[in-house]
Amino acid sequence: MQAQSVKNITVKTDSRQEIIDAAAQCFMQKGLEKATIDDIADVLGATKGRVYHHFRSKNAIYFAVHRQAMQYCFDGVEPLLPLLIPSDKKLEKMATAHARVMMDTLPYQRSIRLGVEIYLRGSTTETERGVLSELITLRNDYEDLYRDVMRAGVAEGRLKLANVEIGGRVMMGALNGLVDWYRVRPEQTDEDRDVIAKTLAQTVICGMIA
Amino acid sequence: MQAQSVKNITVKTDSRQEIIDAAAQCFMQKGLEKATIDDIADVLGATKGRVYHHFRSKNAIYFAVHRQAMQYCFDGVEPLLPLLIPSDKKLEKMATAHARVMMDTLPYQRSIRLGVEIYLRGSTTETERGVLSELITLRNDYEDLYRDVMRAGVAEGRLKLANVEIGGRVMMGALNGLVDWYRVRPEQTDEDRDVIAKTLAQTVICGMIA
DNA sequence: GAAACAACATTCTCAGTAGTATGTTAATGT
DNA sequence: ACATTAACATACTACTGAGAATGTTGTTTC
Numbered sequence: 001m002q003a004q005s006v007k008n009i010t011v012k013t014d015s016r017q018e019i020i021d022a023a024a025q026c027f028m029q030k031g032l033e034k035a036t037i038d039d040i041a042d043v044l045g046a047t048k049g050r051v052y053h054h055f056r057s058k059n060a061i062y063f064a065v066h067r068q069a070m071q072y073c074f075d076g077v078e079p080l081l082p083l084l085i086p087s088d089k090k091l092e093k094m095a096t097a098h099a100r101v102m103m104d105t106l107p108y109q110r111s112i113r114l115g116v117e118i119y120l121r122g123s124t125t126e127t128e129r130g131v132l133s134e135l136i137t138l139r140n141d142y143e144d145l146y147r148d149v150m151r152a153g154v155a156e157g158r159l160k161l162a163n164v165e166i167g168g169r170v171m172m173g174a175l176n177g178l179v180d181w182y183r184v185r186p187e188q189t190d191e192d193r194d195v196i197a198k199t200l201a202q203t204v205i206c207g208m209i210a
Numbered sequence: 211m212q213a214q215s216v217k218n219i220t221v222k223t224d225s226r227q228e229i230i231d232a233a234a235q236c237f238m239q240k241g242l243e244k245a246t247i248d249d250i251a252d253v254l255g256a257t258k259g260r261v262y263h264h265f266r267s268k269n270a271i272y273f274a275v276h277r278q279a280m281q282y283c284f285d286g287v288e289p290l291l292p293l294l295i296p297s298d299k300k301l302e303k304m305a306t307a308h309a310r311v312m313m314d315t316l317p318y319q320r321s322i323r324l325g326v327e328i329y330l331r332g333s334t335t336e337t338e339r340g341v342l343s344e345l346i347t348l349r350n351d352y353e354d355l356y357r358d359v360m361r362a363g364v365a366e367g368r369l370k371l372a373n374v375e376i377g378g379r380v381m382m383g384a385l386n387g388l389v390d391w392y393r394v395r396p397e398q399t400d401e402d403r404d405v406i407a408k409t410l411a412q413t414v415i416c417g418m419i420a
Numbered sequence: 421g422a423a424a425c426a427a428c429a430t431t432c433t434c435a436g437t438a439g440t441a442t443g444t445t446a447a448t449g450t
Numbered sequence: 451a452c453a454t455t456a457a458c459a460t461a462c463t464a465c466t467g468a469g470a471a472t473g474t475t476g477t478t479t480c
Contacts, residue, residue, distance in 0.1 A: 015427080033243035036467060048469085049429045058468070088419060114324065150418070160420040162409050169391055170384040170413045177383020199372050203380045207417020208360070209298060210370040225457080246437060258439085259459045268438070 016054045018044055020068055023061045027111035032062065062111070063131050069108035070138045076101040077145060087153030088205065094146060095175060095201035096194075102178040103193050109179045143168055174204045226264045228254055230278055233271045237321035242272065272321070273341050279318035280348045286311035287355060297363030298415065304356060305385060305411035306404075312388040313403050319389045353378055384414045 022043040026035035037058060041047050055061045076097045083090055102109050147168045153159030161167040178200070232253040236245035247268060251257050265271045286307045293300055312319050357378045363369030371377040388410070 031243070033241070037469085038467080047429050050427075052469070053427060056469095091418070153418075158420055159418050161418055162412065166406070166409050167413055167418060169387060170410060171418075173385070173387020173390070174380040174383040174414075177379060177387065180383070181379055196376070199376050200380060202372065203377055203417075204384075204414075205418050207413075207419070208301070208363075208369050208371055208377060208381075208415050209417070210368055247439085248437080257459055260457075262439075263457060 015050070016064075019051055019054055019061065020064045021107075024065050024068075024107035024111050027062070027065065027114065028107040032111070032114050059128055063128075063135065065108060066112045066135050067138070069105065069112045070135065070142060072101050072105045072108060073098065073142055077142075081145065086158050087149050087156050088158040091146070091149045091153060091159070092201050092205050094149065095171060095204060096197045098175050099178055099197035099200045100193060102175065103182055103184075103197070106179060106182065106184060109176070113176065113179055143172060146171060171204055175200065225260070226274075229261055229264055229271065230274045231317075234275050234278075234317035234321050237272070237275065237324065238317040242321070242324050269338055273338075273345065275318060276322045276345050277348070279315065279322045280345065280352060282311050282315045282318060283308065283352055287352075291355065296368050297359050297366050298368040301356070301359045301363060301369070302411050302415050304359065305381060305414060306407045308385050309388055309407035309410050310403060312385065313392055313394075313407070316389060316392065316394060319386070323386065323389055353382060356381060381414055385410065 019040065022040045023035070025043060026039045029035070030039065037048050037051050040061070041051050044050065051061070055064070077094050080090060080093050080097060083093070085093075147164055150159060150161055150164050150167055154161055154164070182196075229250065233245070233250045235253060236249045239245070240249065247258050247261050250271070251261050254260065261271070265274070287304050290300060290303050290307060293303070295303075357374055360369060360371055360374050360377055364371055364374070392406075
C-alpha cells in the first residue's frame with residue numbers, strides 16, 4: 001500500500017521531470033517562444049495531453065525549468081560555503097563550481113537566459129507574477145552568496161574590489177557567458193571541462209595584468 | 211535635381227532608421243517574438259504599411275537592428291586601435307569604450323542578445339542564412355580586435371593570459387553582461403556612466419586579487 | 421467487480437500575427 | 451496637366467499555436 005503509493009509518486013514526478021527536461025532542450029534549441037508544446041511532447045514521443053496533464057500552462061513549464069536551473073546552481077555552490085579557507089580561495093572554488101554547473105546543465109541555463117523577465121513582461125495572472133518575483137528573489141539570493149564572500153575577502157584584505165556590486169556583475173557576466181559560447185562536444189572529457197572551468201574562474205579573479 | 215534626389219534619399223533612410231530604432235525598443239521591451247510589427251508601427255504612430263514598405267519581413271528588421279548594433283560597437287572601439295600605447299592600457303580603453311556603447315545603445319545591444327542565432331534556427335530562405343552568417347562573421351571580427359590586443363599584450367609581457375580564447379570570452383561576457391543589469395536612470399549623468407564603464411573595465415582586467 | 425481516478429491521447433476552438441492586396445495622397449518628373 | 455511613383459494607410463487572408471473539451475485505457479480503492 002505504502003510501497004504502491006510511493007511508486008505512484010515516483011512515477012508521477014518522473015514523468016513530470018521528463019517533461020521539464022524535454023522543455024529545457026526545446027527552449028535551448030528553439031527559444032522560449034518558438035518552442036511549442038507539441039515540440040516538447042514530440043521529444044518525449046508523446047502529445048499535448050501528457051504535458052497539460054502535468055502543467056497548467058506553458059509559463060508553468062518555464063517556471064519549473066527556471067527553478068530547476070537555479071537549484072542546480074545552489075547545489076553546486078552551497079557545499080563550498082562552510083569551508084574554512086581564505087575568501088579569495090573560496091570565491092575561486094565557487095566560480096569554478098558555477099562554471100561546471102553551467103556546462104553540466106547547459107539546456108537549463110540557456111533557457112533561463114533567454115529573456116527571464118522579458119519573457120513575461122506583464123504576466124496575465126497574479127499567481128504568475130508571484131512565482132516570477134520569487135524566482136528573481138532566488139537569483140538575487142544566489143548572487144548574494146558571491147557578494148558575501150567578496151565582502152569577507154575585502155575585509156580580510158585578500159580581495160580588492162572598487163565596487164562589490166560591479167564585481168559581482170563582472171563575475172556573473174563572465175561565468176554565465178559560458179552558455180553563449182560553450183558547446184558540448186562528445187569527445188570532451190570530464191577533465192577537459194574542469195580545465196575550462198578553472199581557467200575561466202582564475203581569469204576572472206586574477207585578472208589579466210601580468 | 212540632385213538636391214532633390216539627395217533629399218529623397220535622406221528622407222527614405224531617415225524613415226527607415228526610425229523604424230529600426232523603434233524595433234530595437236520593442237525588441238528590448240517585449241522580446242524578439244512577442245514584439246509585433248504592429249507594436250513597432252505603434253511606437254512610430256504609424257501602421258504596418260510603413261514598416262513593410264521599407265522591410266521585406268520581420269527578420270529583415272531584426273537583421274538591420276543587429277547590424278546597427280555591431281556598427282555602434284565598431285564605431286566605439288576602432289578609434290582606439292591606432293593608439294601607440296601599451297597593450298594593457300589599450301585593452302582597458304577598449305573595454306571602457308565597449309561598456310559605454312553598451313549603455314548608450316542599450317535597446318540595440320539587448321536586442322541582439324535575445325537569441326542571436328537561436329532566433330533563426332533554420333532560417334527559411336537562403337538569403338537570410340547568408341545575412342545571418344555575415345552578422346556572425348562581423349561579431350567574430352569584432353571580438354578578434356580584442357584578442358589581437360591581448361596577444362600583443364602577452365608578447366609584450368604586460369598581460370598574462372592562460373588562454374587568450376577564454377580571456378576574450380571572460381571580457382566579452384563581463385562587458386556584455388551590462389545589458390542584463392544596467393538600467394537607464396534619468397538622473398544619471400554622463401560622468402556616472404563613465405565611472406561604471408571604467409570600474410567595470412578595471413575589474414575585468416585587473417581582477418579581484420589584492 | 422464496479423466506481424473513481426490517474427495518465428495520458430485526440431480533437432476542436434479561438435485569438436493573435438506575419439504577410440499580402442489593395443486603396444490613397446502628395447510629390448516629382450516631363 | 452498628366453503620368454508615375456514613393457510613401458504610406460486600410461482591409462483582408464492564412465496560418466499557427468495555446469489551451470480546452472472530450473475520449474480512452476489501465477490501475478487503484480472499497
